[in-house]
Amino acid sequence: MLSLALRSLRHRATAFVASFLAMLLGAVMIMSFASMLDTAGGTGVSDANVETLVTMASVVGGWSLILVLFAVTSTLSLAVRQRATEMALLKSIGATPAQLRRMILGETAVLAVAAVALAVLPGMLGGRALLALLIDTEQVAPDVTHVFGPAALSMGCGITFVAAVGSAVLTARRTTGLRVTESLMDATAEPRRMSRKRLVGGIVFLLLAADLAVVTATVMHGEGSDAMQTAGQTSIWASIGFALLGPVLVRRVAGLPAAPLERFGGAAGHLTVQNVRQRAHQMAGALMPIILFTGIATGTLYMQDVDSAAIAAEGLLKNDEQKSIETLNFVVIGMVVLFAAIMLINTLVATTTYRRGEFGRQRLTGATPGQVLAMVTLESAVLTVTGVLFGAVASLFTILPFTFARTDTVLPDSGPGTFLAIVAVAAVLTMAASLATAVRALRIPAIEAAAV
Amino acid sequence: MTQRIKPQGEALRLVSVRKVYGTEDNPVTALANVSLSLSAGTFTAVMGPSGSGKSTLLQCAAGLDRPTEGRVYVDGTEMTGGSEAELTKFRRKRIGFVFQQFNLLPTLTVLQNVLLPLKLAGRRANPDAAVDILRRVGLGDRLGHRPAELSGGQQQRVAIARALVTSPKLIFGDEPTGALDTRSAREVLTLLQETVRFYGRTVVLVTHDPVAASYADSVLFLADGHLVGHLADPTAEAVAERLTRLGDEVAARRAMSGV
Numbered sequence: 001m002l003s004l005a006l007r008s009l010r011h012r013a014t015a016f017v018a019s020f021l022a023m024l025l026g027a028v029m030i031m032s033f034a035s036m037l038d039t040a041g042g043t044g045v046s047d048a049n050v051e052t053l054v055t056m057a058s059v060v061g062g063w064s065l066i067l068v069l070f071a072v073t074s075t076l077s078l079a080v081r082q083r084a085t086e087m088a089l090l091k092s093i094g095a096t097p098a099q100l101r102r103m104i105l106g107e108t109a110v111l112a113v114a115a116v117a118l119a120v121l122p123g124m125l126g127g128r129a130l131l132a133l134l135i136d137t138e139q140v141a142p143d144v145t146h147v148f149g150p151a152a153l154s155m156g157c158g159i160t161f162v163a164a165v166g167s168a169v170l171t172a173r174r175t176t177g178l179r180v181t182e183s184l185m186d187a188t189a190e191p192r193r194m195s196r197k198r199l200v201g202g203i204v205f206l207l208l209a210a211d212l213a214v215v216t217a218t219v220m221h222g223e224g225s226d227a228m229q230t231a232g233q234t235s236i237w238a239s240i241g242f243a244l245l246g247p248v249l250v251r252r253v254a255g256l257p258a259a260p261l262e263r264f265g266g267a268a269g270h271l272t273v274q275n276v277r278q279r280a281h282q283m284a285g286a287l288m289p290i291i292l293f294t295g296i297a298t299g300t301l302y303m304q305d306v307d308s309a310a311i312a313a314e315g316l317l318k319n320d321e322q323k324s325i326e327t328l329n330f331v332v333i334g335m336v337v338l339f340a341a342i343m344l345i346n347t348l349v350a351t352t353t354y355r356r357g358e359f360g361r362q363r364l365t366g367a368t369p370g371q372v373l374a375m376v377t378l379e380s381a382v383l384t385v386t387g388v389l390f391g392a393v394a395s396l397f398t399i400l401p402f403t404f405a406r407t408d409t410v411l412p413d414s415g416p417g418t419f420l421a422i423v424a425v426a427a428v429l430t431m432a433a434s435l436a437t438a439v440r441a442l443r444i445p446a447i448e449a450a451a452v
Numbered sequence: 453m454t455q456r457i458k459p460q461g462e463a464l465r466l467v468s469v470r471k472v473y474g475t476e477d478n479p480v481t482a483l484a485n486v487s488l489s490l491s492a493g494t495f496t497a498v499m500g501p502s503g504s505g506k507s508t509l510l511q512c513a514a515g516l517d518r519p520t521e522g523r524v525y526v527d528g529t530e531m532t533g534g535s536e537a538e539l540t541k542f543r544r545k546r547i548g549f550v551f552q553q554f555n556l557l558p559t560l561t562v563l564q565n566v567l568l569p570l571k572l573a574g575r576r577a578n579p580d581a582a583v584d585i586l587r588r589v590g591l592g593d594r595l596g597h598r599p600a601e602l603s604g605g606q607q608q609r610v611a612i613a614r615a616l617v618t619s620p621k622l623i624f625g626d627e628p629t630g631a632l633d634t635r636s637a638r639e640v641l642t643l644l645q646e647t648v649r650f651y652g653r654t655v656v657l658v659t660h661d662p663v664a665a666s667y668a669d670s671v672l673f674l675a676d677g678h679l680v681g682h683l684a685d686p687t688a689e690a691v692a693e694r695l696t697r698l699g700d701e702v703a704a705r706r707a708m709s710g711v
């Protein structure tokens with residue numbers, strides 16, 4: 001099975017690019033931050049500095065694990081689903097589910113090893129840059145020297161590998177559990193209903209977020225910057241909750257503009273409405289990264305803004321801990337943005353490429369390339385608006401309780417600028433990825449495209 | 453169904469159409485200098501061995517592809533225009549298609565699929581007319597079904613209804629019975645015949661099946677990109693016999709020229 005895995009990797013290189021990129025970026029980040037542990041272990045580092053360095057490493061390490069797990073699962077399951085027909089064929093010629101699982105695991109393991117090996121050098125440089133940043137902002141003494149040692153290597157390899165293999169197991173279980181006829185169907189059919197597990201998962205995450213929001217507003221009230229400990233993660237859990245409920249959200253909420261789209265959107269509007277109704281699961285795949293991106297970025301940036309304003313209002317300067325928390329927040333946002341962008345682009349490129357045949361059939365029925373692009377644009381707009389809407393709601397789970405805990409008011413003073421910038425990034429990424437892929441799909445003659 | 457429309461004039465004319473695929477160093481001539489003229493209200497089958505250029509002929513005549521040289525007139529109007537959008541707009545007023553693979557949109561219902569060409573053309577999509585056509589092809593009770601819920605023969609009848617809904621002068625079929633069982637194939641061919649007999653449409657059918665060709669008024673034979681014969685009022689036996697002879701000739705000619 002390993003040789004089959006290697007061959008499959010070589011032939012499907014593009015399908016795995018996104019998974020590989022997620023692993024590589026994850027490994028680089030983990031190594032950079034884990035090297036702070038090695039650095040803290042150096043001689044002559046003060047206790048305060050050790051604490052700063054260790055916090056930095058452990059918080060970001062935990063984050064990376066979640067992000068890599070999420071991003072790799074999402075990209076990998078797309079890569080595998082695109083090969084549903086191949087999997088079904090392998091099964092019909094006698095490959096057992098266990099053999100297929102081993103193949104997917106083998107492919108992922110090979111990717112993870114390559115990603116980790118390539119990550120060492122950039123990880124080293126990243127760690128050095130990070131320490132320089134900490135020294136520049138006077139959070140660590142200038143005489144501390146950067147060490148890249150066993151912690152960086154073992155955490156970098158370990159976490160990336162665990163996340164990658166964990167994702168592969170999840171993906172493989174889902175893909176290979178289907179029976180032969182089912183998986184042949186799965187290549188074309190869309191499930192009518194959302195799975196119960198997904199629904200329950202979504203609700204559990206939302207309840208968790210609601211619970212943490214209450215804790216922030218009550219228990220953490222008046223605790224100063226410490227309220228971030230509960231508030232910071234709330235928007236993440238809420239975002240994940242909404243992301244899991246994606247298919248329902250797409251069908252219900254994105255279905256709201258159906259009437260005006262049908263009436264005034266022309267043929268493109270008509271097709272968009274049908275696609276939103278019939279392809280809810282496919283669209284939910286792209287909705288997920290938009291919600292995560294908007295929810296986590298908005299929540300964290302506004303929380304940081306409220307905190308900085310509160311410190312300034314008290315006429316104080318930020319202490320070391322507050323400064324390193326701020327750095328951490330920005331780093332986490334940077335990571336989330338990066339991973340969400342990879343997931344978003346990957347999902348959109350994969351699903352849009354997958355739709356070449358549909359575009360071809362539309363063109364043969366009389367759609368001009370402009371009409372196809374208009375449809376893709378409308379769909380992207382529906383997707384962006386829905387994603388941004390629920391991302392914004394998720395961010396409120398962090399912003400409102402934190403603002404109350406920190407300043408006794410409910411709404412922050414900060415303007416909408418940051419939020420608008422986040423929305424703009426989400427919209428540009430969504431539009432650009434979908435349209436660029438659609439334009440490429442339209443270059444294939446309609447007859448050939450319809451044949452795939 | 454008794455009222456017959458008597459069409460007049462020429463529905464399709466090809467003048468010295470050539471189509472060359474491939475690169476400069478390695479050109480593949482799929483069509484070499486094909487000229488033909490089809491009167492309105494006729495049913496023509498195009499036959500030939502595999503690779504003889506049947507699909508290419510259909511695609512050039514239907515504006516799905518541009519000929520390398522030569523001119524195409526549909527219903528008296530020359531097909532010009534370089535961009536795909538221009539060709540699409542030309543096509544959707546005049547031409548309907550039926551393909552081997554049906555090419556229906558899976559997310560749309562039967563009725564929505566049939567109405568789509570009108571919507572795309574920005575024309576008032578009158579459901580009554582579409583329902584009427586669907587009834588005529590025997591699918592009046594399947595309006596709300598999706599293609600996946602229909603048999604191959606039923607899907608192809610939806611495709612025929614979709615091709616008819618814009619009232620095009622010309623209807624092209626590329627092996628429309630290729631994926632169907634004998635009975636469904638017969639139904640589809642009878643439907644195509646009726647659109648010619650009763651509604652005055654012009655049908656061009658690409659096929660390699662002599663039985664399918666026998667439904668047409670006349671058969672054109674194609675070999676190596678050349679029109680090499682014509683047969684009026686074909687029977688399946690005559691077509692099959694002619695086709696066998698053609699295959700032998702082509703093989704002999706290829707052996708002679710050493711290809």
Ligand SMILES: Nc1ncnc2c1ncn2[C@@H]1O[C@H](COP(=O)(O)OP(=O)(O)O)[C@@H](O)[C@H]1O
Nearest residue numbers: 473474480482501502503504505506507508509
């Ligand atoms: N897109 C293409 N690129 C290159 N060659 C092609 C292409 N389409 C068809 N051909 C070649 O042109 C010739 C005619 O093909 P086609 O019209 O498909 O024949 P038929 O439909 O009669 O089987 C064949 O030799 C085929 O290989």
Ligand SMILES: [Mg+2]
Nearest residue numbers: 503506507508
């Ligand atoms: Mg052909």
